[in-house]
Amino acid sequence: MPHAPRPRGPKPIRMDPDRILDAAQEVFARDGLRAASLRAIAKQAGCDPALIYYHFDSKEAMFTALLARRFPPILQELEAVAAPGDPRSTALKLWEVVRIYHRHLKADPAIRSLIRGEIVRGAEGLSGLIEVRIRPIVIAIRSILDQGISRGELRADLHTLLGTFFLARMHLEILDLLPTVLPRLMGLPHDQAVETGLHVWFDLYWRGIARDPLAPLPPLPELEADPIAIKETRP
Amino acid sequence: MPHAPRPRGPKPIRMDPDRILDAAQEVFARDGLRAASLRAIAKQAGCDPALIYYHFDSKEAMFTALLARRFPPILQELEAVAAPGDPRSTALKLWEVVRIYHRHLKADPAIRSLIRGEIVRGAEGLSGLIEVRIRPIVIAIRSILDQGISRGELRADLHTLLGTFFLARMHLEILDLLPTVLPRLMGLPHDQAVETGLHVWFDLYWRGIARDPLAPLPPLPELEADPIAIKETRP
DNA sequence: GCTCCAATTCAACGAATGTTGAATCATGTG
DNA sequence: CACATGATTCAACATTCGTTGAATTGGAGC
Incomplete structure (x- = not known):
């Protein structure tokens, strides 16, 4: 030896x-x-x-650091879309919300898992932090819905808080479950399961919240598949 | 000593x-x-x-036993509703699906957690069992949607598999998250968060899938709060 | 060249986990 | 009553986990 x-x-x-x-x-x-x-x-x-x-300091501090570097860019983009000055239609704005979510969360199952499970139960120290990060996001999306009502583009009796919940939550479910569950459950090809799921979902969702549900959606920009680079390592 | x-x-x-x-x-x-x-x-x-x-035999065998005593009653009720002989309208049938889910899963967060998380990742031996239990449920609900299209009550371009996914999945999210997330996130009273959430959700969902989204929903039977007794202990 | 400090590794601790083998008791049967 | 058998407990096992203290090294500043 x-x-x-x-x-x-x-x-x-x-x-x-x-x-x-x-x-x-x-x-x-x-x-x-x-x-x-x-x-x-x-x-x-x-x-x-x-x-x-x-x-x-600890394992929990790593979670905090993960949240701290992931959420601010998302919030910044969402708040830009939610700014009252944005002249786009409510449908396009909401689809932009989907795209922002998609771009930032698609390649980051860890953050999704964190958002998904650890809010309800789990380390109590974490949930407070998540609240701090998630609340502004909820406020931003909800304000888009509120503006949509004021503009007469959304049904007047829409429950905007729950509407926000439905949009963001189903997005997470689609990202996490469709690629694995649909093929195994129904033999569906999983190549474009997420993209198809998001389009079908947004179409159904928009019909549910729009003042005129039968008016066709405007052309929607494509979802970008490329993940967001979190940090550029300088050469 | x-x-x-x-x-x-x-x-x-x-x-x-x-x-x-x-x-x-x-x-x-x-x-x-x-x-x-x-x-x-x-x-x-x-x-x-x-x-x-x-x-x-093991911890995993306990999971199996838990599934085995919870799922069959749910499936039985769902298949009764999905039977082609049932003359009720599609809206009422789908609401009945919601009620069945609600009655069996409301008081059983363990099963929900099992369905929720352990499908995607986790013990590989479990996921196969879950598939066996869940697939028939998906088939039953989907057949309701298919019949709804044939009857002309649902939009002809509805993606029934995804429609099934949206209905059942959002139900789980509402059961688990609304009572804890909404109050903490927005100061909402959580007394009837689930009931309110389910009604708002079903209204939005129906508008999304119905052929005539503006036709009002029929009167919906109330959700029953009482949990299902799993096993009657004989005296 | 010496010193100090930040960065890294090693080894170990205590606690918790799923699991098992042997010992112990209760009860029904002959 | 003897006894076999099923039900229950005890003690321990090998892992794994998060965490920590001490030792060790490389490099910066003097």
Whole structure:
């Protein structure tokens, strides 16, 4: 056993905390939030589990950091669409909401899982943070619906809070479940399950909330498949 | 420490395996599926953890048993509604689907959690079983939609598989999230959050799928709040 | 070249988990 | 009453988890 004692010190390349977050995101996406272990995250990041505790206070602090780098860009885009100055029709604005959601969340199952499950039950310290992040988003989308009523484009008796809930929530379900459930359940090809599902859903949703449900939807811009790069690593 | 050695044998009352399932259901509902431990279930049931392994082969076998006693009654009721002989209007039939779901799942967050999360990822052995249980339910609901199209009550271009997905899935979301999310997010009273949410949702959904979206819905029977008794303990 | 500090690794701790084997009791049957 | 059998408990097992303290290294500043 005379192999040399392994070097203990730092590797030539310093570990960027953001790279740990990338690894965490990937492991969360694969194993789920609770089942993801720090050891698995460390392995994915290529470092020792203890190093995570040097950069973050705890596992929960990693969640917070994940939320902190993912939500603000989403909120910023949503608030731009919700700004009263935006002259587009309500239908186009809501479809833009779908596109923004889609662009930011499609490639990030970890955040979806976080939003999905850990709101109801789970670490109590987390839910407060999620509230802080999600409430402004709800307000932005809801204001689009409120403006739509004022403009006479949406039915006057629309419950805008629940309408917001329906739109955002079903979007998550479509992203997470359609690609896996539909093929296994009904033998449907899953190639474009999400895109098809979102279009069918938006059509049904719009008929449900529009003042004139039979008026055809305007042409909708395509969904962009490319995920959003969270952080540009400079060369 | 001269306390007498505790009796090791069986308690005067035999432990019914169904009582263990009841306990499991309660603990799953409280802690979630993964976080629920056999020790917590045993404590809730008032027995030793090892006893669970006498009545069930493993933790997974408990899940199977839980599914086996919950799903058949739901399916039976749904298939009765989906029978082509049923003369009721499609709107009433779909509302009846909502009521059946509601009656059986409202008081059983454990099963909802099982349906919700463990389909996508998680124990692979489970998902097959869930498929076996869920597929017939999907078929029943979808056939209601198909019949609705044939009768001219639903829009001809309706995607019935996705329509089934939307109806059942949003129902689960409403049951689980509205009572906890809406009050915390928007200060809404949660007393009748679920009932209100379901009515608003069904109204929107029906407008989305109906051939004549502006025709008013027929009077809908009330939702029954009382949970279904799973097993009658004979006296 | 020496020193100090930030970054990293190693090894271990305590707690919790699913599971098992052996021991113990209760009860019905001969 | 003896005894077999089914039901229950105890104690322990091997893992895994989040977390921590000490040791070790590389590089920056003097």
